Structures are given as C-alpha cells and as structure tokens.
Amino acid sequence: MAHPDDAELFCAGTLIRLADLGWEIHIVTAAPGDCGTTTETRWAISARRTEEARKAASLVAASYHCLDEHDGLIVYDRPTLQKCLDLFRRVAPSLVITHPAKDYMIDHEMVSLLARAASFLYAAPNASEVPLRKGSRVPYLYYCDPAEGVDPLGHPVEPTTLVDVTRQLDKKTVMLACHASQREWLRAHHGTDEYLDSMKRLAAMRGGQGGMAAAEAFVQHRGHAYPRDDLLASLFPAEKSA
Numbered sequence: 001m002a003h004p005d006d007a008e009l010f011c012a013g014t015l016i017r018l019a020d021l022g023w024e025i026h027i028v029t030a031a032p033g034d035c036g037t038t039t040e041t042r043w044a045i046s047a048r049r050t051e052e053a054r055k056a057a058s059l060v061a062a063s064y065h066c067l068d069e070h071d072g073l074i075v076y077d078r079p080t081l082q083k084c085l086d087l088f089r090r091v092a093p094s095l096v097i098t099h100p101a102k103d104y105m106i107d108h109e110m111v112s113l114l115a116r117a118a119s120f121l122y123a124a125p126n127a128s129e130v131p132l133r134k135g136s137r138v139p140y141l142y143y144c145d146p147a148e149g150v151d152p153l154g155h156p157v158e159p160t161t162l163v164d165v166t167r168q169l170d171k172k173t174v175m176l177a178c179h180a181s182q183r184e185w186l187r188a189h190h191g192t193d194e195y196l197d198s199m200k201r202l203a204a205m206r207g208g209q210g211g212m213a214a215a216e217a218f219v220q221h222r223g224h225a226y227p228r229d230d231l232l233a234s235l236f237p238a239e240k241s242a
C-alpha cells in the first residue's frame with residue numbers, strides 16, 4: 001500500500017480472515033505518511049504514524065514494513081522497484097493485495113505498478129541480491145477498491161471478488177482507529193467521525209452488492225503468468241442463506 005491506513009481502509013477485514021486461517025501477514029507501505037498533518041513536522045508525524053501502523057498490524061499479528069519513500073512523491077523508478085523486489089525476496093508472498101491501477105491519488109497508482117512489477121519478477125534469481133526463498137513464485141495478485149469504489153473519473157469499479165467482512169467489521173474498525181492522527185484531523189475538519197464512517201459506507205455499499213452486511217471488493221489480476229483461479233473466492237466462499 002502507499003500510506004499507513006490504506007490497508008486498514010481497504011482490506012483489513014480480509015487480512016483478519018486470512019490471519020484466522022493461519023496465514024502470515026505482512027503490511028507494507030511505501031511512505032510513512034509524512035504529509036498527513038497540518039501541525040507537525042515531517043519527522044514527528046512519520047514517527048507517530050509508524051507507531052500507529054505497527055499497532056494496527058499487531059492486531060492481526062502482522063509485520064509492518066515501510067519503504068521510506070515520501071508522501072506524494074512515490075514514483076515507479078529503479079531504486080523504488082529494487083526496494084520492493086528486495087522486500088518481496090525476504091517475504092516470498094504467495095498472495096499480494098495492492099491498490100488498483102487507477103485511483104484518486106497518484107501515490108496509489110505508483111504503488112500498484114510497483115507491486116505488480118515486483119510480483120512478476122521477484123522470484124527470478126537475478127532480480128535481487130537477497131537470497132531466494134524456497135517456494136518463491138508469481139503470487140496471486142488482487143487490487144483493492146479505489147477510494148469510494150470509483151476510479152479517478154468517477155466511474156464505478158466492477159469487482160471480480162467480494163469478501164464478506166460482516167463479522168470482521170468491528171475489528172477492522174479498531175484497526176483503522178489505531179490511526180488516531182488521521183482520525184482526529186478528519187474529525188476536526190468534518191465535525192463527524194468521517195474517517196471511520198467513510199470506511200463503513202464503502203463496506204456497506206460493497207456488501208449490498210453481494211447480499212452481505214459488509215464486504216471488501218477486489219479485482220483479480222489475471223494477466224499472463226499470474227495465477228488466474230480466484231483464491232480469495234475459494235478461501236472465503238459466500239455463505240448460502242438457508
């Protein structure tokens with residue numbers, strides 16, 4: 001993901017379900033959220049948000065990693081891609097969830113490209129100096145929702161996969177609320193708890209499309225070389241109502 005809180009906003013319910021199945025979870029952000037403030041220095045807010053991200057990740061026993069890029073300045077270039085490749089080599093992910101290719105913020109689009117490229121290449125022996133772990137291969141790749149479920153031109157995104165997070169919504173909310181610096185800022189700005197409310201609105205909207213109270217939506221990357229069977233759908237099949 002690009003920033004601390006993006007994973008909690010768009011896929012934490014699914015991460016909770018994966019953790020419950022025994023999956024090892026890693027949450028990675030490209031930047032530490034250094035522009036997410038109106039009052040603090042870049043360094044102070046980065047330290048605070050890193051701690052918030054670590055706390056949220058700990059709720060699903062996840063490791064939190066940051067590539068130490070800067071908010072608003074995340075780019076698809078050789079040094080950043082190499083950092084991604086090196087991290088992928090250490091983690092050897094079998095399932096990757098990242099931002100969609102088109103989203104309201106360019107940081108998200110850059111991260112989408114970086115994650116897609118690293119997924120494709122990391123298992124090639126010469127892609128990184130980091131030793132290749134056994135079982136490394138092109139992982140399942142899914143794009144989470146863009147903000148509000150619409151692309152930058154306002155067109156609704158059609159998901160390939162809905163994951164029911166009705167039972168995980170409370171914990172997802174607690175994870176998102178770990179990002180207190182962002183919640184306080186939006187609360188002061190809007191006068192409502194918009195931070196948590198907007199997440200719940202999207203979960204309810206996606207849930208409504210599948211007859212669930214709350215869901216997270218994904219589009220699976222099914223291009224050449226990537227696994228094409230819908231892993232998330234087979235792990236979390238929609239429950240049939242009696």
Ligand SMILES: [Zn+2]
Pocket residue numbers: 002003006105108
């Ligand atoms: Zn973001």
